[in-house]
Amino acid sequence: MAAKSKRLPNHHRGIFARKNIRSGDTVCVMGGRVVHIHEHNAIGSFGEEYGIDISEDFSFCPANERELELMPQCLINHSCAPNLGFVDTVRLVAIRDIAAGEELTYDYAFILYRHPENDFEFRMDCRCGAPEGICRKRITVDDWKRPELHERYGEWFQPFLKRRFAALKRQN
Numbered sequence: 477m478a479a480k481s482k483r484l485p486n487h488h489r490g491i492f493a494r495k496n497i498r499s500g501d502t503v504c505v506m507g508g509r510v511v512h513i514h515e516h517n518a519i520g521s522f523g524e525e526y527g528i529d530i531s532e533d534f535s536f537c538p539a540n541e542r543e544l545e546l547m548p549q550c551l552i553n554h555s556c557a558p559n560l561g562f563v564d565t566v567r568l569v570a571i572r573d574i575a576a577g578e579e580l581t582y583d584y585a586f587i588l589y590r591h592p593e594n595d596f597e598f599r600m601d602c603r604c605g606a607p608e609g610i611c612r613k614r615i616t617v618d619d620w621k622r623p624e625l626h627e628r629y630g631e632w633f634q635p636f637l638k639r640r641f642a643a644l645k646r647q648n
């Protein structure tokens with residue numbers, strides 16, 4: 477990964493570009509523990525906090541700090557004006573040129589899905605610094621349904637969410 481993890485002044489961790497990255501470059505191929513929705517209880521809230529949904533039923537889901545270190549993709553923070561997106565289930569690419577030192581981000585709408593059997597309720601107040609009208613201020617697990625995000629970033633969502641959004645549009 478052309479990136480490193482460091483602590484932000486507010487003690488949140490993030491992943492930062494070590495060098496300039498060109499639009500289209502692969503930044504990360506995700507790996508690590510893949511967990512089925514029925515196993516979530518065994519992993520607990522740690523995994524839910526850091527998990528990345530890669531299908532309706534499966535997530536990348538570190539069980540503890542040690543596993544999290546091996547799954548840096550789970551430390552990438554949200555931005556409403558992200559610089560990374562998914563070209564497939566496991567590959568994250570730069571969606572614009574990124575300068576050395578910039579924080580790497582994707583939009584959590586690309587990866588969050590509410591499974592009907594899971595009562596996990598993700599809500600986060602957003603202070604990503606994106607301009608007025610772009611920052612959603614509040615991020616939820618249902619943001620993948622927002623048409624304006626598909627207009628802006630449609631190609632960068634996890635493939636299963638792209639399929640779900642297309643089905644949603646056909647229904648309406």
Ligand SMILES: [Zn+2]
Nearest residue numbers: 556602604611
């Ligand atoms: Zn925001």
